[in-house]
Amino acid sequence: MSRGIYIVANDRVYDNAIALLNSIRSYDPEVPVFLIPFNEEYQKVADTINKLHNVQLFPNLEFIDQFTKKIGEIFDRDFLALPNKMRKLAVWFGPLDEFLYIDTDIIVFNKISDVLNKLSEVGFICCDYHHANEGLRNIFSPYVKEHNIFTETELQDVFNSGLWASKKGAITEQQMDEILRECATHREYFDFTQGVTDQPILNYMVLKLIPKRYNLVKTPEGEPGSWAGSKHFQEKDHVLYDQDKRLIYLHWAGTPLKPGGAYWDLWEHYRYLHEGRPAWQRKLLRLFPFVATRT
Template identity: 50%
Template structure:
């Protein structure tokens, strides 16, 4: 069990703006259902974040990333290194600001995710490792991340490539990656585009995989823990029970569900489940006899 000091060192980062406010509400509803205490920090995706910051701050106690100059530096570094038109959404690299946040351990979560447990508990693995993830991206091989030329890069081999991960859910420690580390890795990636599958230029995944696999040797994918771990991709077939999902292959409840590659809209996988978490605690869904939330958030006490 974590003591108070250890818990205060943990935080969750999300990347977003006004355009993904609905997704962020669903994610935050699911997080706060199990955890009313862990600090959550919004990293603005661009300048259009004021509404999201206000709503998420009021409803969930979310705070704004404290140093916006770091985000400007990241934008400028990506543009200077790769060019202004190389990535369709270069702002995705802003999630790397988590390395420069307050000291302690952090978990980064994309907004197209909902969780089914006190998800910050996965950071307990950072007592042994310096980087964690929890997905089966590696089972798809190196497609959409690397090309076979990556085997020519120093330090990369088949064993390392078996640790490819999805960049939508991962945890690490502030300060582990420095500004110079990022600059050096970005420069290496730009100098060797043949290493990467940049066919999906909207994604930061190739570069961030290169960064972690090269710079952080003590890493662990939680799906390799004893007894295994459930999948998390919305494109998979899971069983649903009481607004939670279960992996039939392991007979385990999912820790989280990620709609990576899907638009969250009617007809997408598990749409009703997403709607459930989006509408959790909405005034129109409260019983007239039970107007209060299930918990009393500490930031409103």
């Protein structure tokens, strides 16, 4: 049985992809990682993360192209803000039997592939507090609750689409095709007001098609959060803690990942873990040391 990680990236998120992979490899040197290109501009990032961390291209790029074309045929042009974000759904038809999907605006603080161990009991895993903090926002419109599209219990399983796990066979190509067409005819189900793309569709699909789901934060002892917008996390040895609990990962969802932003110094540590800062940045720090962030 093959297990591993998928990411979606292109050259625009070059630095983010390196930071993510540096963090993954800090705790898990051997786990297979596959890159699904976001678009045709991916050669630079693909070459770099392959050399650094043996990240492989998704082996069937023709399938990715066909899948992208199908998304364009199913959904009206103004339905999805960034249709190529839907490429992450191809993970159910890739080479891995059990897989973890991770967005590139994330860094991890442990052997993240251990999340896959729970797949022996369930078909889908997430690890976030979207259900508690955001409710249905950026996923479903009030229509879904008002018309009982899902039960109250099912709606407690909504999740952020940045980090999650599943396994091949949990969703078939025919099921996915049918559910995507169903979504395309029910725009009223979804909350796209903040410009999200894949998250509402992915949630609908998982709630409809995968009955056994598990959120790792829903344990009696609880788990720490993961949102970079939370300001109370404490750093120790380039790892974040929520009081005495080590975070599993940190996600900049909806939070600017930029100089001066939340946990920027920590992100920089992982980005430049195996190389020096670029020359322009070294010069800036010499001229303006007061804006320096620690490495």
